[in-house]
Amino acid sequence: MAAVVSVQLESAAYLVCLTHALSTEREEVMGLLLGEIDEKKVAHISAVIMLRRSDKQADRVEISPEQLSAASIKAEELAIELKQPLRVLGWYHSHPHITVWPSHVDVQTQAMYQMMEPGFIGLIFSVFNEDKNSKQNKIQTTCFQSRKSSLSENQFERIEIPLNIVPSGSIGQACLESLVDLPRIISQEEDEAYQGLAQNSDMDLITKLHNASVYSCSLALIMEVLMGPLMQTLEARHERNLLRIQELTQKRRQLLNQIEAGT
Secondary structure, eight states: OOSOSEEEEEHHHHHHHHHHHTTOSSSOOEEEEEEEEOTTSEEEEEEEEEOOOSSOOSSOOOOOHHHHHHHHHHHHHHHHHHTSOOEEEEEEEEEETSOSSOOHHHHHHHHHHHHHOTTOEEEEEEEEEEOTTTOSEEEEEEEEEEEEOSSOTTOEEEEEOOEEEEOOSSOOHHHHHHHHHHHHHHHHHHHHHHHHHHTOTTOOHHHHHHHHHHHHHHHHHHIIIIIHHHHHHHHHHHHHHHHHHHHHHHHHHHHHHHHHHHO
């Protein structure tokens, strides 16, 4: 039996995970989920920490012990700031151009995390896949845990955990900071990759120019794909918030008028 019966994922945290997953279709990305488990074994996820990849791979992601430790400290700081219980409760990663179902490696990795925390859950976002009927890109999400396989003591199998997206009227400060931090994280990854190549003194001039051009194109793509849409999203939400403030102000004025008329 799974240590978690279901997961409640706040829509703001879902937005952060999905935005991160859509930031690149060449390699997988990953991050950590923050929240708490209640007495009914329901996991509530309300914040996300995006992780910077030291090694980009198309079909695999790994979380270092240092990243887990730093995330735990961040969760404690957020818990104090938000005045609510928060801890590292799971991980998420993307599956660009492939099925949403966890691979054998994903299931094994999940089992390792559950040895440290039985309630640890995994989310996978399948992105950049085309629907065969509509020919449009589709996004799929799954939530899972691992358990020992009945076939072998050394093998594990997936347990699907029910996932519910909980609507939220606004983006919390923690999720907003994660969204704003995404372009910086992706830029750091590109910079580290370029600096690693630039340190090779055996390169000829043409190769150096080519690497510098690829690096510049990557930064320009980050501006186009990430920062532009992100600014549009935040501006649109800001406009909705202003309209909402106007509506609430008008309702308040009407209520005050009714109270004055009644007295």
